[in-house]
Amino acid sequence: MRDEMALERESTELLRTLIRNGCVNTGEAASGNEARSVDALEAFFAGSGLSCERYTSRPGRMSLITRIEGTDPKAPTLLLMGHTDVVPVNMAGWQRDPFAAELVDGIVWGRGAVDMLNLTATMAVATRRLKQSGWKPRGTLIYLAVADEEAGGFLGAGHLVEHEADAVKCDYVITESGGVPIPTKSGHKLKVTVGEKGGNWRKLIVHGTPGHGSRPFRTDNALVTAAKIVQRIAEYRPKARILDAWRGYIEALELEPGLTDALTDPARVYETVRDWDNLTLAREAHACTHTTFSPNIAHGGTKVNVIPDRVEIDVDIRSLPGVENHEVEAMLKEAMGNLADRVTIDTPPDRKRGGSVSPTDTPLMAAISRIATRMMPDASVVPAITTGGTDAKFFRWKGIPSYGFGLHSLRIPYTEYPIMFHGHNERVDTESLKLSAMMWEALCRDFLG
Numbered sequence: 001m002r003d004e005m006a007l008e009r010e011s012t013e014l015l016r017t018l019i020r021n022g023c024v025n026t027g028e029a030a031s032g033n034e035a036r037s038v039d040a041l042e043a044f045f046a047g048s049g050l051s052c053e054r055y056t057s058r059p060g061r062m063s064l065i066t067r068i069e070g071t072d073p074k075a076p077t078l079l080l081m082g083h084t085d086v087v088p089v090n091m092a093g094w095q096r097d098p099f100a101a102e103l104v105d106g107i108v109w110g111r112g113a114v115d116m117l118n119l120t121a122t123m124a125v126a127t128r129r130l131k132q133s134g135w136k137p138r139g140t141l142i143y144l145a146v147a148d149e150e151a152g153g154f155l156g157a158g159h160l161v162e163h164e165a166d167a168v169k170c171d172y173v174i175t176e177s178g179g180v181p182i183p184t185k186s187g188h189k190l191k192v193t194v195g196e197k198g199g200n201w202r203k204l205i206v207h208g209t210p211g212h213g214s215r216p217f218r219t220d221n222a223l224v225t226a227a228k229i230v231q232r233i234a235e236y237r238p239k240a241r242i243l244d245a246w247r248g249y250i251e252a253l254e255l256e257p258g259l260t261d262a263l264t265d266p267a268r269v270y271e272t273v274r275d276w277d278n279l280t281l282a283r284e285a286h287a288c289t290h291t292t293f294s295p296n297i298a299h300g301g302t303k304v305n306v307i308p309d310r311v312e313i314d315v316d317i318r319s320l321p322g323v324e325n326h327e328v329e330a331m332l333k334e335a336m337g338n339l340a341d342r343v344t345i346d347t348p349p350d351r352k353r354g355g356s357v358s359p360t361d362t363p364l365m366a367a368i369s370r371i372a373t374r375m376m377p378d379a380s381v382v383p384a385i386t387t388g389g390t391d392a393k394f395f396r397w398k399g400i401p402s403y404g405f406g407l408h409s410l411r412i413p414y415t416e417y418p419i420m421f422h423g424h425n426e427r428v429d430t431e432s433l434k435l436s437a438m439m440w441e442a443l444c445r446d447f448l449g
């Protein structure tokens with residue numbers, strides 16, 4: 001018991017330090033400054049016998065690795081990966097200072113509390129504990145704290161996988177997200193993220209002909225064309241696809257049978273979510289069964305009396321695992337219809353890779369299931385895909401099974417979590433921190449021997 005309290009205290013204090021470091025990633029290469037949290041983690045590991053290596057992709061954009069070498073070269077290597085950066089905040093929406101890491105009634109408030117400094121901190125706590133206990137595993141444990149996840153990970157995990165392959169060589173990866181208990185008729189279900197959608201963002205450059213704003217009749221106004229294109233993209237309906245992970249997840253929720261059938265039938269899922277009053281699940285169900293197109297930024301025009309000849313539209317496209325780049329292009333053209341020839345499509349070079357999914361019949365998945373049920377006896381794990389992007393993709397693209405997990409208490413209802421990710425009033429209870437730290441430690445002992 002005293003040990004568990006110490007675990008909770010260590011996790012809470014390290015999380016608060018990481019939140020206060022405020023490694024805000026705006027998407028610009030000069031933001032983030034994750035070196036601050038690398039310093040903090042190195043200080044945390046100091047004196048434990050663990051030695052740290054630092055990897056810098058750009059000035060200030062630093063990642064950290066520490067490892068406990070296994071004794072058996074044939075045993076698996078497990079990499080626990082957490083990101084240290086966070087997304088920006090809108091201060092006006094917060095009840096508390098998002099970077100003060102206030103601890104109020106067993107709850108830590110701050111940006112990154114659930115995405116994912118909680119896991120980055122508890123993975124570090126478990127790693128240090130294991131080292132301090134004199135643990136000599138058969139397999140190797142790697143702890144990796146990465147920069148830049150919130151802007152796609154290309155200056156963090158992506159950089160390491162491409163340029164420091166030996167340092168991150170492993171057989172399995174665990175990172176965010178999952179492990180929030182979802183109530184069902186037969187007990188709680190804990191999602192293990194086994195796959196994610198592809199982030200196939202595109203910039204559409206809509207062309208027109210410039211002219212005098214005082215004579216708009218029969219002109220070729222790029223903004224008017226762009227408005228029609230935005231409308232068409234918003235109304236576009238690509239075909240539904242049902243992934244195994246989606247089917248398994250929906251079945252595990254034990255909804256009423258007719259609803260389960262409808263949500264796993266490609267011919268009926270769209271009509272079902274369109275009319276569903278549970279908006280949170282409707283959005284999730286839609287996104288997990290369709291490649292989605294969201295026109296989110298538009299820039300155009302230069303002066304109020306000039307008819308614009310150029311408008312740019314940024315479209316956030318998320319492809320289902322298995323959908324290829326050429327299919328994304330074809331869908332986008334289909335959505336724009338006869339206006340497609342007025343548009344140049346700009347594809348960022350890092351946005352051509354699609355979604356990714358890992359097999360679920362692995363020894364690591366079995367170990368996660370075993371440990372989760374041991375720690376939370378009324379719970380069972382269920383594989384699921386996430387609609388957002390994570391650093392797991394870099395490893396899945398190399399064929400390495402990669403999952404997202406954690407372990408949360410029942411204190412904050414599961415319906416709050418989707419709101420807190422990138423939202424206001426992000427927070428986590430210290431009981432959840434303790435559970436995650438205990439789970440990582442137990443999982444490493446079980447899986448690495």
Ligand SMILES: [Zn+2]
Binds near residue numbers: 115116149
């Ligand atoms: Zn995250």
